[in-house]
């Protein structure tokens with residue numbers, strides 16, 4: 001359809017609007033130090049590899065979190081996230097971005113990240129579903145042919 005609009009062109013703007021991003025880290029520690037504030041909720045929208053960073057969020061990947069002073073959240077750097085605007089007061093957070101050179105080196109030689117990327121996993125499940133469906137079709141076809149073969153043999 002030449003008139004369909006690829007919504008992904010809006011992604012950089014959405015990113016600016018909500019500061020929705022992945023961190024350049026393997027693991028991020030986000031500590032809420034205070035003080036009194038409202039707003040500033042963290043929102044998470046699924047873990048993605050580099051190739052799938054802009055793909056759609058599955059409903060089960062939606063996770064919002066209201067930070068509480070004195071608590072910390074530890075998340076994967078590749079977990080897409082952002083913080084909503086602080087609507088009043090002061091919000092102070094300590095962020096620690098932890099990188100792993102080993103993880104990064106190994107990642108260069110891998111193509112399938114279904115162990116942690118939500119989209120790689122979705123694609124893998126879809127491939128499996130299709131392969132099961134194709135096998136079922138093949139078996140049904142053979143079952144349909146078997147009586148014909150038997151009839152032919154009986155006739156000869």
Ligand SMILES: O=C(O)CCC(=O)C(=O)O
Pocket residue numbers: 023030042081082083093095
């Ligand atoms: O504002 C926050 O709590 C999150 C900030 C964040 O995700 C970051 O700086 O990487």
Ligand SMILES: [Fe+2]
Pocket residue numbers: 021022023028081
């Ligand atoms: Fe972040």
